[in-house]
Amino acid sequence: MTTRDIVFVAVGAVTALSALLSVTTKHVVHAALWLLVSLGSLAGAYLVLGQELVGLVQLLVYVGAIVVLVLFALMLTRAPIGPHAEIDTPAWQRVAGAVLGAATTILLASLLLPLFFGARADLDTAESLTPQVAQAIFGTWVWPFELLSVLLLVALIGAFAVSRLVLTREEAPTVRVTTHPSALADATQPAGERP
Amino acid sequence: MSWIVRMVVVLPALAGLLGLLARRQRAVASAVAISVSAYVTVLGLIQWIAPSRSADIDTLGRLPLGDLAVPLHLLSDRVSGLVSFVVALVVLAIQVFTAWYLRDDPRYGQFAATVSLFASGMLLVVQSADLVLMLVGWEIMGWCSWLLIGHDSERPAARRAAYKAFLVTRVADIGMVVGIVALAARAHSTDLFAVLTATGEPALLTIGLVGVAIGVAGKSGLVPFHDWLPDAMEGPTPASALIHAATMVAAGTYVVARLFPLYAGHDGARTLLAVLAAVTMVYAALLAFAQTDLKRLLAYSTLSQIAVMLAALAAAPAPTPTDPRVGPGIAHLIGHAFFKALLFLGAGWLSVLTGATAIAALRGRLRRTGALRWSMGIGLAALAGVPPLIGFFTKDTVIDAALEGTGAGARIVVVALFVTVVLTAAYCTRAWLLLDTPVAATAPAPDDETAIVAEEDVAVVTAADSADDAEVERVHAHGHEPITLPAAFVVSVLAALTVVGTLFLSSLRGAVHVGLVGALLSVLLVAGAALAVWVLSDRGRSDVAERLPVSVRESAVRGFGADTAYAGFARAVTALARLVVVLDRDVVDAYPRATAAVARGAGRVGERSHRAVPSMSLLGLLCGVVLVAVLGVAAWR
Amino acid sequence: MIHLGFPAALVALLAGIGVYGVLARRNAVLVLIGVELILNAANLLLVTAGSRAGAPLSAGPVLTLFVITIAAAEITVALAIILVLFRRSGNIDLTAVPDLSDDEDEPTDTDVQPAMDRAPAREGAP
Numbered sequence: 001m002t003t004r005d006i007v008f009v010a011v012g013a014v015t016a017l018s019a020l021l022s023v024t025t026k027h028v029v030h031a032a033l034w035l036l037v038s039l040g041s042l043a044g045a046y047l048v049l050g051q052e053l054v055g056l057v058q059l060l061v062y063v064g065a066i067v068v069l070v071l072f073a074l075m076l077t078r079a080p081i082g083p084h085a086e087i088d089t090p091a092w093q094r095v096a097g098a099v100l101g102a103a104t105t106i107l108l109a110s111l112l113l114p115l116f117f118g119a120r121a122d123l124d125t126a127e128s129l130t131p132q133v134a135q136a137i138f139g140t141w142v143w144p145f146e147l148l149s150v151l152l153l154v155a156l157i158g159a160f161a162v163s164r165l166v167l168t169r170e171e172a173p174t175v176r177v178t179t180h181p182s183a184l185a186d187a188t189q190p191a192g193e194r195p
Numbered sequence: 196m197s198w199i200v201r202m203v204v205v206l207p208a209l210a211g212l213l214g215l216l217a218r219r220q221r222a223v224a225s226a227v228a229i230s231v232s233a234y235v236t237v238l239g240l241i242q243w244i245a246p247s248r249s250a251d252i253d254t255l256g257r258l259p260l261g262d263l264a265v266p267l268h269l270l271s272d273r274v275s276g277l278v279s280f281v282v283a284l285v286v287l288a289i290q291v292f293t294a295w296y297l298r299d300d301p302r303y304g305q306f307a308a309t310v311s312l313f314a315s316g317m318l319l320v321v322q323s324a325d326l327v328l329m330l331v332g333w334e335i336m337g338w339c340s341w342l343l344i345g346h347d348s349e350r351p352a353a354r355r356a357a358y359k360a361f362l363v364t365r366v367a368d369i370g371m372v373v374g375i376v377a378l379a380a381r382a383h384s385t386d387l388f389a390v391l392t393a394t395g396e397p398a399l400l401t402i403g404l405v406g407v408a409i410g411v412a413g414k415s416g417l418v419p420f421h422d423w424l425p426d427a428m429e430g431p432t433p434a435s436a437l438i439h440a441a442t443m444v445a446a447g448t449y450v451v452a453r454l455f456p457l458y459a460g461h462d463g464a465r466t467l468l469a470v471l472a473a474v475t476m477v478y479a480a481l482l483a484f485a486q487t488d489l490k491r492l493l494a495y496s497t498l499s500q501i502a503v504m505l506a507a508l509a510a511a512p513a514p515t516p517t518d519p520r521v522g523p524g525i526a527h528l529i530g531h532a533f534f535k536a537l538l539f540l541g542a543g544w545l546s547v548l549t550g551a552t553a554i555a556a557l558r559g560r561l562r563r564t565g566a567l568r569w570s571m572g573i574g575l576a577a578l579a580g581v582p583p584l585i586g587f588f589t590k591d592t593v594i595d596a597a598l599e600g601t602g603a604g605a606r607i608v609v610v611a612l613f614v615t616v617v618l619t620a621a622y623c624t625r626a627w628l629l630l631d632t633p634v635a636a637t638a639p640a641p642d643d644e645t646a647i648v649a650e651e652d653v654a655v656v657t658a659a660d661s662a663d664d665a666e667v668e669r670v671h672a673h674g675h676e677p678i679t680l681p682a683a684f685v686v687s688v689l690a691a692l693t694v695v696g697t698l699f700l701s702s703l704r705g706a707v708h709v710g711l712v713g714a715l716l717s718v719l720l721v722a723g724a725a726l727a728v729w730v731l732s733d734r735g736r737s738d739v740a741e742r743l744p745v746s747v748r749e750s751a752v753r754g755f756g757a758d759t760a761y762a763g764f765a766r767a768v769t770a771l772a773r774l775v776v777v778l779d780r781d782v783v784d785a786y787p788r789a790t791a792a793v794a795r796g797a798g799r800v801g802e803r804s805h806r807a808v809p810s811m812s813l814l815g816l817l818c819g820v821v822l823v824a825v826l827g828v829a830a831w832r
Numbered sequence: 833m834i835h836l837g838f839p840a841a842l843v844a845l846l847a848g849i850g851v852y853g854v855l856a857r858r859n860a861v862l863v864l865i866g867v868e869l870i871l872n873a874a875n876l877l878l879v880t881a882g883s884r885a886g887a888p889l890s891a892g893p894v895l896t897l898f899v900i901t902i903a904a905a906e907i908t909v910a911l912a913i914i915l916v917l918f919r920r921s922g923n924i925d926l927t928a929v930p931d932l933s934d935d936e937d938e939p940t941d942t943d944v945q946p947a948m949d950r951a952p953a954r955e956g957a958p
Contacts, residue, residue, distance in 0.1 A: 001835075002833045002834060005835050008834060008838050015842065020849050022869075023853030023862075023866055023869070032865065038869070042846075042875075045839070045842070046876075058875075062903075070865065070907070073861050073911045076915055088856055089855065089858050089926075089927055097852045097854070097856045100818060100851050100852070100855060101848040104821055107821065107824055108843060108844035112844060112877070113837060113840055113841065115840070116839070119836040119837070120835055121834050123833070124833075133890050135890075137897070140889050141898075145898075151902065151905055152904070154905075155904075155906070156905075159909050808926070809860075809926040809927075810858060810927045811927075813854055813855060821851075
């Protein structure tokens with residue numbers, strides 16, 4: 001158990017704990033905020049694992065952009081402030097979710113732990129430092145990287161187009177006014193029979 | 196020579212097609228029908244008297260059917276030459292007579308064309324040396340008989356009779372087709388000579404011969420299938436003459452004669468044929484005695500005489516290299532063709548004169564008709580077997596052949612033949628006495644008496660009166676058209692042929708062979724029966740059939756319920772078919788359809804339970820993912 | 833030196849928590865948070881695997897960066913869809929029976945449980 005191990009366990013514990021809180025809290029906004037903590041500490045875990053670039057990008061993109069987007073979405077959908085009992089699914093569904101989550105954990109653990117048990121990374125002579133990652137991105141992986149930029153552009157335009165979808169429902173009330181029964185009755189009634 | 200044989204078959208078919216195209220122009224239609232019939236008759240005469248005999252006449256060429264050889268050959272020998280000449284002659288006579296008889300019928304063109312096609316079918320059967328061609332001709336005749344019997348298709352009785360004839364012969368044709376297939380499978384060929392000379396496989400031979408015998412029984416009206424023939428009287432009289440005299444019912448005899456070497460060597464099929472023929476000849480003669488309608492009487496006599504022909508073949512001794520032993524049967528076929536065509540055309544003539552076919556209405560009407568009286572007299576005498584006429588020679592040849600034959604079948608046939616001789620003489624005498632004795636001899640007011648008797652008998656007649664109605668309608672439509680010279684001429688020619696036609700048979704080996712004892716016996720029987728009828732009927736002043744109990748007579752007129760039996764059989768078959776359908780649909784198909792129903796039900800349940808709730812979908816999706824992952828990991832381990 | 837068993841265990845934990853988050857929430861945005869957690873578990877697994885000696889082509893960190901980028905694109909589109917859903921039906925409750933009909937009538941709320949995300953304007957309507 002080296003120093004890095006101890007640090008990783010600490011950061012990992014924070015990550016797991018905050019993730020758990022973010023999926024169990026009754027406050028809608030708190031969930032997003034606990035996600036912020038979880039993703040931030042995960043960036044710390046990346047640092048401990050020796051991937052400075054990944055950790056920083058995690059901070060920039062996830063913490064800086066995605067969580068902010070999530071918070072915006074919550075506000076735009078008029079999320080209530082304060083604890084709210086009805087943000088969770090019915091109890092049986094949550095039990096099923098817990099069982100499935102535990103099953104996923106056990107499955108992954110049983111798969112991954114034997115693989116990585118005893119494996120060590122010598123971070124002092126790491127092969128994938130930032131310069132190597134940069135060289136790999138712009139050398140070996142340059143075409144996927146360029147494709148990703150296209151993907152981002154498509155996602156931008158797609159999100160814009162989706163949010164501008166014409167919603168016919170909002171025009172319905174104006175139609176309904178013209179076909180109001182009383183109006184119809186007035187229109188069809190002969191003038192001579194009116195009192 | 197071979198082109199004549201081909202033309203004899205092809206020309207009537209072309210005439211049928213041409214007549215159908217020209218059916219609106221009455222003169223053209225009758226000219227085509229009569230001239231082609233005449234030409235075919237001349238060709239048939241040439242084929243008969245020409246010295247050269249040829250087989251293996253190609254028609255369409257060999258059918259490419261692998262192992263099975265189907266050469267589609269025609270054949271010309273003494274028998275086929277004589278029979279096709281006689282058929283062509285009778286068809287010519289009928290065409291000439293029809294041109295007068297159906298003078299005012301708007302559908303004369305179709306009728307004449309159908310008669311031509313019918314003749315083509317019969318001539319194809321006669322000329323073919325191939326079982327497939329034989330079957331083709333056979334089926335053409337079956338179809339044309341439906342058309343001809345149903346000619347007056349606006350009358351329900353005619354339609355019913357046509358369907359009855361078609362269905363009954365069709366049921367029997369199942370046997371025919373099965374038999375032909377069995378014979379062809381045995382010989383690996385449909386060629387007639389290959390079939391006759393093939394050896395081995397007795398089971399296939401039995402199936403083939405019995406099947407063909409059943410088919411022949413259907414077309415020729417042997418006992419289980421006999422009842423369609425009297426009902427076929429619903430057709431116009433020339434159609435009856437055509438079907439009865441030389442073509443359809445005689446085709447069965449001809450087919451058996453062609454296959455005779457096989458039948459002669461197979462006792463089972465031969466005995467079956469002998470028993471059927473013996474039963475039919477006696478039974479039909481008995482029924483003919485009780486009939487109240489002249490055409491139905493002639494129809495039952497046809498049944499009886501066709502059975503006599505088949506009995507000749509069923510009882511004849513085995514063929515020898517010099518004598519094929521088919522002479523008696525073919526001879527009676529030809530004699531019967533002459534006198535039966537004469538009788539039917541005479542009956543048609545008489546019905547036009549009197550406007551009826553019921554015997555009660557015809558009583559004494561023959562006396563003042565001159566040539567017709569002579570013709571009917573000759574025809575009935577030939578039917579009864581009076582010595583100088585052709586009927587006597589052919590019938591006694593049959594009796595002689597049966598006496599020479601051996602085996603149980605021959606003995607049955609001999610007894611039945613003598614009984615039939617008595618009965619035939621009896622009903623011929625009865626018919627002659629009723630038609631010829633003046634009614635005035637029994638009652639002072641003949642017309643009133645006739646009317647009363649007609650009324651009484653109409654109550655008895657039932658099935659026959661519809662045919663009577665048809666004749667009445669036809670006569671009213673005609674407005675008592677006097678007979679034309681050609682029509683009267685053909686009747687006279689047929690009468691002459693009935694007298695001298697025996698000369699025709701001299702060309703056929705074994706066709707006329709009268710034993711002294713048999714001839715004497717049959718002449719005595721004929722004379723005795725005629726005398727008995729004459730005495731019993733008070734010298735012709737009363738109907739001898741009235742001495743029968745009324746209930747027996749009524750059911751005899753109705754054919755002893757054979758029609759009801761057919762209807763019951765058809766109903767049973769239909770019910771069985773429905774049962775099979777129900778079984779197939781509700782039992783056999785239930786399993787496949789049950790899976791479909793279960794799948795549809797499961798789909799509906801799933802559709803109802805799936806309400807497109809996103810969280811439920813997520814739950815299901817993740818369940819599946821975890822399950823697949825667990826399975827994958829477990830399998831990987 | 834670091835033992836890679838700990839990051840692997842964290843991967844399993846994060847994935848399980850993410851699955852629970854997806855299934856336990858009815859608010860669509862909070863479901864998205866669970867999805868993000870699962871994605872981050874995948875990222876961590878990539879980084880962990882990339883830290884082993886002899887990992888070729890720096891695939892671990894590079895692919896992690898790619899996944900982060902894709903996640904950014906994904907969450908953009910997802911939030912746009914959520915906003916459209918909210919504008920259409922007034923809530924983003926995933927346990928509600930959706931109105932899949934194409935007609936322009938008001939959605940029938942008889943079998944929808946009152947959701948926390950219901951629009952106040954409709955709740956206050958007379």
